[in-house]
Amino acid sequence: MTVTLQTPRLVLRRPAPRDWPAWNGFFQSERSAGVGGPRSLGASWRGFAGELGHWEIFGYGMWAVTLRGDATDTAVGLVGPWTPADWPETEIGWMIWDDKIEGTGIATEAARAALTHAWDVLGWTTIVSYIAPDNARSIRLAEKLGATLDPAAPQPKPDAPVLVYRHPRPRAAA
Amino acid sequence: MAKPVSPKVLPYPVRPTASPAIVQRGVKRRRAAARTNPRAQGLTMPPVIETAHLVMGPCTPADAEAFMDFCATDRSRFLGGPSGRADAWRSVAIHVGQWQLRGYGNWWLTDRATGKPAGRVGLWHPEGLVEPELSWVIYEGFEGKGYAAEAARAARDWAYANLGLTTLISLIDAENTRSIRLAQRLGARPDGVHTYDHGGTVTIWRHPGPGASE
Numbered sequence: 370m371t372v373t374l375q376t377p378r379l380v381l382r383r384p385a386p387r388d389w390p391a392w393n394g395f396f397q398s399e400r401s402a403g404v405g406g407p408r409s410l411g412a413s414w415r416g417f418a419g420e421l422g423h424w425e426i427f428g429y430g431m432w433a434v435t436l437r438g439d440a441t442d443t444a445v446g447l448v449g450p451w452t453p454a455d456w457p458e459t460e461i462g463w464m465i466w467d468d469k470i471e472g473t474g475i476a477t478e479a480a481r482a483a484l485t486h487a488w489d490v491l492g493w494t495t496i497v498s499y500i501a502p503d504n505a506r507s508i509r510l511a512e513k514l515g516a517t518l519d520p521a522a523p524q525p526k527p528d529a530p531v532l533v534y535r536h537p538r539p540r541a542a543a
Numbered sequence: 544m545a546k547p548v549s550p551k552v553l554p555y556p557v558r559p560t561a562s563p564a565i566v567q568r569g570v571k572r573r574r575a576a577a578r579t580n581p582r583a584q585g586l587t588m589p590p591v592i593e594t595a596h597l598v599m600g601p602c603t604p605a606d607a608e609a610f611m612d613f614c615a616t617d618r619s620r621f622l623g624g625p626s627g628r629a630d631a632w633r634s635v636a637i638h639v640g641q642w643q644l645r646g647y648g649n650w651w652l653t654d655r656a657t658g659k660p661a662g663r664v665g666l667w668h669p670e671g672l673v674e675p676e677l678s679w680v681i682y683e684g685f686e687g688k689g690y691a692a693e694a695a696r697a698a699r700d701w702a703y704a705n706l707g708l709t710t711l712i713s714l715i716d717a718e719n720t721r722s723i724r725l726a727q728r729l730g731a732r733p734d735g736v737h738t739y740d741h742g743g744t745v746t747i748w749r750h751p752g753p754g755a756s757e
Contacts, residue, residue, distance in 0.1 A: 386644050411740055414644075414670030415637050422640030425588060426602065454611065454632035526629070 371424070372490070374432060374482045381432035381448065381479060383424055388433050388444045392417045395446075395466035403504035404464050420447065427452065429491065431462060434479045445470050448479040450487055457523035458497045461487055461536065463510065476510055484514065484536055496536040499525050508532065587643045589650045589665070592701060594693045597661060599650035606651040607635045609660035613682050621719045622680065641668065647675065647706060652694055654685060661685040664694035666702060666711070671740055675702070677711040677750060679725065691725055699729070703753035710752050714745040723748075730755065 374381040384392075396406045396413040408416065424430035431451055433444035445467040451460045461483050465476050487493045498516060500507045511534040522533035592599040614624045614631035624631075641648040649665030662682050668675040677699055679691045702708045714737050715722045726748040734749035 389644070409740065411669060411671040415633075418638075418640035418644055418669075419633050419636040420640065421643045422636030422638070425639045425643070426607070426636060453629070453636070454607065455627070455629040 372429070372486070374486060375437075376478050376482045378437055378475065379479055379482070380435045380437055381482060382435060384420055384431070384433040384444065384447065386421075387442075389414075389417055391444050391466055392420075392447075395464070400466070400468070401464070403501050403507055423451070423453070432479070432483065434475070436475075446476065446479070448476070449483040450491065456525050458495055459487070459491075459493045460525075461496050461498055463498075463507070465506075471506075477513055480510065480514055485539075488539060497522060498534045498536070500532045500534060502530075502532055508534075586646050588639075589642060589648060590701075592650065592697050593655075594697050596655055596688065596690060597694055597697075598653045598655060599664070599694060599697060600653070602635060602639050602651045603660075606653075606660045606663075607632065609682055610635055610651075610663060610680075613680065616683070618683060619680075621716050621722065637669075638663070638667070645675075647702065649678070650694065650698060652681075652690065654690075661690055662694070664691065665698045672737075674710075674712060675708070677702075677713050679713075679722070686721075692728055695725070695729055699750060700753075711750045713748040713750065715748055716745050 371383045373383070393410070393413050395401050396408045396416065397410070398407060401407055406413075420431060427450075429450050431447040431449040434446045434448050435442055435444055446463065446465040448463040449461060451462040461480065463476060463480055463483075465471070470476065484496060487496055497519070498507075498511050500511060514536060516534035516536045519533045519535040522535065524530050524533070588601045589599065591601075611628050611631040613619055614622070614626045614634070615628075617625055619625055622634075626634075638649045645666075645668050647666045647668070649663050649667065651663055652661040653659070654661040660682065662680045662685060664679040665677070666675040667678045677695060679695050681691045699711055702711060712734070713722075713726050713731060715726060717723075723746075730751040731748035734747045736744050737747050738744045
């Protein structure tokens with residue numbers, strides 16, 4: 370089953386092949402430096418195929434973030450669960466593709482919806498976000514969401530350490 | 544040589560709300576479109592194909608684990624291995640996701656006798672490769688049974704019957720003698736070389752088209 374999330378300004382939906390141009394535009398640009406880019410065309414395609422495969426394998430994955438009322442249904446980024454077999458913990462990740470949504474709070478709105486879904490629907494008991502040490506924008510978002518640095522947390526790629534931000538469990542979690 | 548096994552292709556699940564007539568028209572339209580654009584076939588995961596010794600189908604958690612085990616061994620050297628779980632899992636996810644992007648991809652093989660994962664065979668078509676590649680991986684313990692040939696023929700027949708393709712290639716390292724022997728058994732012939740963008744050169748083996756005798 371594929372879950373779509375709605376927030377006041379956004380629709381978070383399962384990514385589809387039509388999101389390839391937006392994905393590839395991001396991964397061929399310097400904006401993707403914080404998430405391992407820029408990538409070659411081949412590496413960009415493999416990454417996109419992997420995102421689609423993640424959904425097929427788990428039934429969940431990172432959502433394509435779209436603006437309500439946008440008739441073109443263009444994704445401005447991906448936000449949501451990312452749990453490859455080698456990850457030590459369950460992650461909520463984000464990548465914002467479109468410069469124009471900078472400073473609008475849209476990434477925060479999407480991430481809050483994703484976190485709520487992970488706690489309440491997926492039933493996760495812990496949530497981290499892995500962030501490159503020099504990705505200042507991403508660090509700001511993690512802090513805005515109330516996450517705190519956990520230096521003792523296991524690393525996803527021990528050869529290339531990242532910052533592990535741990536999200537607080539909502540108090541009202543039943 | 545044994546007569547090629549004729550695989551039984553199970554129908555892809557059809558949405559129950561559609562009437563048979565609509566489904567039939569839809570299938571015809573999709574098949575017509577598929578001749579020019581394989582993606583129009585609309586499959587997002589492999590249809591189940593049964594052969595004499597194998598069930599070929601979508602990736603299960605057991606398939607993913609078996610593939611990661613395979614990647615950890617030297618047997619994966621012609622796939623760029625050995626590699627750890629990080630790279631091996633991403634490879635699984637990419638192959639699974641390719642079905643959504645292309646409408647075709649790899650099948651995960653289950654040995655009918657034991658119920659165990661036996662390998663992965665099908666169509667690999669990443670960005671950068673100009674045509675789909677018929678590739679095969681057989682796990683330890685399932686070699687020497689003709690499984691790779693059985694699955695490769697079934698995948699090739701499916702591609703010719705459903706995608707409108709008239710040929711396929713297999714890219715094989717010159718030192719991979721087992722795979723070369725299989726390509727020859729399948730009637731493929733050398734047809735130039737392919738150089739990967741990350742370096743490394745392999746032989747292009749071109750398969751005979753639909754209906755050609757091997």
